[in-house]
Amino acid sequence: MYCVQKMKRLIVVAAFAATLLLSGTALAGKSVRFVNVGWTGVTVKTELGVNILRSLGYDAENLLVSVPIAYKAMSMNEADVFLGNWMPSMQSIAQQFFDDGSVVNLVANMTGAKYTLAVPAYVQEAGLKDFSDIAKYADKLDHKIYGIEEGNDGNEIIQAMIDKDMFGLGGFELVPSSEAGMLAQVQDAVREKRWIVFLGWAPHSMNERIDMRYLTGSTAETFGGNDGTATVYTNVRAGFPQEMPNVTRFLKNFTFPVSMMNQIMTEMSKSDNLGTEKAGLQWVKRHPEIYRPWFEGVTTADGKPALPAFEKRLAEVE
Template sequence: MKILTTTTAALMLSALALPALAQDPANCGTVRFSDPGWTDITATNGVAAVLLSALGYTPDIATLSVPVGYEALKNGQTDMFLGNWMPAQQSFRDDLDATGGIVELVQNLEGAKFTLAVNKAGADAGVADFADLDAHRDAFDGKIYGIEPGAPANQSIHAMIEADEFGLGDWELVESGEQAMLAQVTRNASVPTVFLAWAPHPMNEAIEITYLSGGDAQFGPDFGGATVHTLARQEWVEACPNAAKLLSQLVFDVPMENVLMGKILDEGMDPQDAATEWMADNPDRLAEWLDGVTTLDGHPGLAAVEAAVGG
């Protein structure tokens, strides 16, 4: 398959920017996407699911690890993915781009960051930089707390340990899911602890976090400064332009995601319930997301979503 060029992608996205003239065909009714188990993507998936449902589509969200999720997108088992964190997932993105079958619909978030951090006890011990860690190995029990196995950030930590960067060759990466990692950090409140931290996330409000400098080579500059992108299969975009148009206009911000993630993590809300509540409180966002978008059967999309969420 021919690799999708920047020009081709631009032409496709410009076509999406045109007013919708007709509904999608019935076989576009189910929209398949994946969730890596990260609360930020669970939150944005919740928003997408509520919007799609209100428009008459059926969202089908599979819980898949990052590597498996990318394989599913590449192999046509899913249609789109809202969680392409860059540059942390550059290798996965390169693999997808090489197939020529994937298009980026939009950068859906800016201002994100993702790198190692320490809790207050770690900062009080004098750790503010990657290079400070090994001098305090015993206080940290030689452990770095990461997220689920296979995640790109964990791979970066593994590579750092294997290369003995910053003298961390005899440290251990403890791999677990996001919530298990944060539960461990919470239990370790009085113990120096180094862990993966990121924004947006309500952990930044609940835990006194010091993001570590010095990790530019491992996580990128500006404390792992990141953007998040929405990817989709080229064939799906061409076959289902109305749904793709919605996704191309679905852009978030850090404060919004912090609120949504707090509802999910701290209040125990279902992601779609949290998204519905947020949209009812912020109806002004709906117009930009739904500009030119119809329901699956061709009726005005904004009115359908407003009726569904109470905006």
């Protein structure tokens, strides 16, 4: 089974690399290849980064992959930047690449995030408050914990908890899905007042759309010893800072308050027509106090001041 899974991963990586080569994004020079795992917050940040770098004269691209493929691609010089390294939960996937020097943990781009198991408020009020409480209510939960896409670090943590029978979860099943699919399942459960345990995080509009509570009891072996409080980092492939010092300077400045992402995602949840790119740009346009520090010491690709170039792009945003 391990060999089959390894072969599948190699095939996916090879196909991803071939796609990059065919699209021309693997060319050296002014190209910046972002990898994005499809989570709403990471997508907003990535789309902002792509728009900013394009306004500065770079050929920037947003490539959708899974978390393991994101790291494999960066380690193979098939991708350059990842804005969604959630730590400590992603350590099991990312640390090996940091250790071998193929991926660089560049800068913390958001502090005070959250990433751990959650339940609807009525479930917590009925007694399920801590990781150690989950097994007590196995029947009410149908012996299931809901995660997001397969291969995700949060899913791996949940599966390890089950495999090791941590907190008595040996009889539980992990139900993987997309972010949207999982949240649809949670919202269906809430409407029917059914019990459900799911992978939750902040920033995200789920915190506004669902009356939810994060469980206590996370450990260093699971989502971290501080009840799932997380820091999100920007990672780049080895050699990128030396090859692209101006872009690297921008990336070090490119940080986000949690409140920014919560507000953007909440605005998106209120409109069926507001995508990640437009939502991010509209919010940024209203908050020059946030975006102007991103351009300190940064120039366009041809050496001109960066801030006027981006503000020219912002002027086009309605």
